Structures are given as structure tokens and as C-alpha cells.
Amino acid sequence: MGANNGPDGCVDLARGLISRRIFVDEDVYRSELENVFPRSWLFLGHESQVPKPGDFMTTYMGQDPVLLWRDTKSRVGAYLNSCRHRGVKLCRTDSGNANAFSCRYHGWTYNSQGELTGVPFFKEAYDGELEREKWGLVEVPKLANYGGFIFGCWDAGAPALDDYLGELRWYLDILIERPLGGFEVVMGPQRYTINCNWKLHADNFSGDSYHIPVGHGSWPRVGLPLPGNNPDWTLRDTYTISFARGHSILVMRLKDEAYEEDLMFAKAAGPEVVDYVKECRARLAARLTEKRARIYSLGFGNVFPNFSIFNASALQPLGLHLWVPRGPQVSEAWEWCAVDSAAPPLVKELAQLGFMRGQSAYGFLGQDDADHFERLTEPALGAIAKRYPLNYQMGLRRHDDLNMEGYPGKFVPYLSEYGQRNFYTYWAELIEASTLKA
């Protein structure tokens, strides 16, 4: 990892130091909007959210509003959600079905291919000369579906999504192949504002296992089970795995531990749930190598830059978390809960309860995370505080050679900040490259 990266060298990863400025500064934020988000593959939605021709949903790519829309020929497109005439936000709802959208200001109308098909008083106002074919909706040039997850990228020259995800796919496939009927988004978006920079969420999901015992200390103290069921949280054989381009997954276990835990919970829930868990395991064994089938579950993770996944097991909800930037010191959590469409009703119900009670607005994990990030932000605004960088030194020299034969990615032990340093390494590259370009 290089030293002195990022704007004005405020990310010194060789020494494990990061300036607080990157979490509050307007210039850094502007640079991210210009250089990080438009050059990255960004999560748009799951295909189960737009199943039929005409189905649409709205979301954000960075701070840009986007409309994901399945056209009448069933092709999914993504468009800047802004009329080409005066730029008014075109679609104002979360989701639905439509063959066309008309702007409410002057009435320019677009079909589900994004074409400008209607201009009021076309002859009288434009003498029939407006080049309508040039004024369709701005389309996201690259769109790709990975196992049902739809990503988009504004950079036509960016690598393919498969290459962008890289070795992370080896693990993502475990998540994608496990559900018997494929994932289905059943709740969302749940949205809440947090007065903090978007990176603090991504940072947390990129490697911050360390915060769980204290930061989420209320969870075991009211008797709720933790993954691993290990009260002291010095989990052996539990890893963070990091990948090129800033991605990481954490609380990863490789040898049936997650499956065994699911079986334990399933036995308490009833024979139907036990059968379900076994079927999921058998399905993985039939579709992937035994090595991958035994992993069974991703813990948590972040796909660079701002898409996090929460899925500790087949009995847990699949939480899809988009950290929408809203300013240097403001972000919105956009969260969806997905479940296996073929899971027994009880499993679906438990998953949704798990989503609400855990990493969400009223959940025990989501509430405290938001508070930590806001309390981090406030001191960072001070002139003196800004002189003192934050410490990202955990595991800086200890474990660079943890070699896991046959498993892709860079492995570090459970307690490490390698995942965050990996995130900021790529982040700094994007910012730095843009500085050089300018």
C-alpha cells in the first residue's frame, strides 16, 4: 500500500493514518462525486424489484437520482431521473409500473426506452425543429446483472462488472446460489438520514469487526445471539477478506460454522426449518465446489464504494444497504430486505423480523451505528481536532502473510483494520488520479 495518498496526502496508509478531513470537507466530497461514483459500478436494484414490463424503481447513483425501468420489450434500462428540458425530477415515486413519464413542469414525455416521445406544442413552440431524438433521457451507459443484482456505471470505458468485482465473485456466488428460489426483495426502501459522511458506513462494513463487542454491546446483553456464539469475540478462524478495488467481506468462516449455527436455530424453530437449511446446503453442494459450499454464508461486506450486504446465514435476512451521499456531512441509509422466494413462510417472517431488529432504523445495530458516526463527525469539524489524524493501524504489520491456500482474496484475522485500509487505498487512487488529470 502506498503512502501519502488522497487530497493533500490526508490518507497515509503505510502508517495507518487518515485525516478527519475526508469525512467533513466540501472539496473532498466534490471530488468523490466527480471521480469516485461516476467511475465505479454502483448497485441499482435487484431484478425482483422490476419483474414485469413497465416496472420501475427510483434510486441514487452517488448524488444523482436514477430511474431503473424495464421497458415494454422487457429490457432493463437506467436513466438519470431528470427531464432534459429544465431538469425537473421526472419520476417522483419509489416504484410502480408505467409506459411513459411526463414532466410535470412543461410536459415533455418519455417512453420506457427513455426516448422523448412527446413535446407539448411541438409545432407551435419549436417550429417542429427540436431534434427530439437527441433529447431522450440520459442513459446509464453500462448496466449489468450479476446473479439478480443490477449494477450500473457511468464510465463507458470502465472494466466489465465481472472484472470490477474480481475475486469477490467467488464468494458472492455462494450468496447467490444458496436460495432455493432466488432472492426476492420484500421490504424497502427503508430510508433514514444520518449526519455523517457516506464513507463511514462503507468503512464500517469494509472491515470493522472491532466495533461489534462495544459498539453493539447491547445486543448480547439483552440475550440476543451473536454469530459464532462466542462471548468474548476474539473469534478464531474468522476472517476479513479483502479484494482489489476496495471490496471486503468480514466475519467470514470457512468450515461449516455458519451452517451449523443455522441448524442449531432451525432445530428450535421446527422440522420444516431444519429441512430448509439442509436443502440450502445441499443446493450449494450441487452447484459449487465443496470448499465453497462449506462457507455457506457471507457475513457482512461492502462492494466499493457504497453498497453493503448483511447476510449472516440462510435464516437471516439479506440486507441490502445503499449509503447515499447527501453532502460532506450528511448521508441517507437506503435499505432493503430480501429473502429466498422459496423459503418456508416462517423463515421469511423470521428474516423480516431480523431485518427490523438488527441493521435498520429501529434495529439495535442500526441505531447505535448511526450514533457512532454522528459523534465521530462533530469533533472532526474543529480546527484543532483536524490536526490529529485517526488511527487505522490495527494489524498494520502483523498478518500480511496469512496464506489461505485455495481461497481467493487477501485474508486477515477477525481483528484487523486491513479491510478499511484496502477501501481507502482504492478510494485514494481514484481521487489521486483525478487530481493528476486536472
Place this chain on the structure above:
Amino acid sequence: MVHNDLQHEVEQFYYWEAELLDSRRFYEWLELFTEDSNYSVGSRLNMGSGAVENPPAERKVIYHARDDKHFLVLRVKRLDTGFAHVEEPPSFTRRLIGNVQIENENRNDGRYQVSANILVVQFRDNASTVFAGRRRDDLRRVNDQWRISSRTVILDYINLPRVISILF
């Protein structure tokens, strides 16, 4: 027309309940819920109308809590762990309950459905947040005491202004 005495009684019950919550007497508040009670809190989705196919009701609301009594108790116990960081130090709340409407007042089994508007102001670290919403309860009269057997609160937010760390 709801009988004045009944209306007055229910309103007085709600004022007492609000006082318990605002003074953080949460365990006493829990006693107002029956053992088989449930507690749900949701907010709204932005589904629009008009050209868009009219969405079914369940797609207009997203729930953030669908608790049974057991989990509602955990929400209160969590505040006592010393690790509910979002309530350390505790926030202040002040709530107004109004527009109380009692349905099926003519029942004689002691069960009533009551809707009310709620307005809660939460103060924390010099910032205030307003939660407004509609609350619908199933109330029972048990041994001459009012008890809540079901509560659903729908907050009039699409994007919540902060995480929810208080009780409604």
C-alpha cells in the same frame, strides 16, 4: 356519538401513558401492554397516484418494528444495558396526543379500537426532531384498568430524519 365519560377516560389514560414515556418510566409503561400484545411502527413509501397503478396498501408502508411483548421488553431492557449508545445520554421527549377517536364504543366486551394523532418532539444534543403520525390501538379494560393489546404507529415520514431510538 361517543359517550363523554368514555372519551374522557381514554384521553386521561393516554395522557398518563405519555407522561410515563416522557419521564422514562419505561417499565411502568410496559405494564400497560397485555402479555399477548403487539407493537408495530412504520413509515411511508412514496407510491404516488395517478398514472401509476394504484399500489396495494401493504406497499405504501414499511415497518421498522413488528414486536411481540417479548421483544418490546427487550427494547426497554436494552436502554438499561449501558450500551444503547444512541440513548447515552438519554434524549428528552415531549409528546402530544390528540384527535382521539374511539370506534365501536357500543361494544360491551370491554374492547375498543382507538385512533389518535401523535406528535413527539425528541431533543438530543441540541438538535430536535419531530415525529408525527397516526396511532391505532386495540384497548381492553382489564380489572377496571386500561390495557393496550395492539398498537400500530404509522409515522408521516418517507425519509426518516434520524434513526428511531424512542418508544411510541
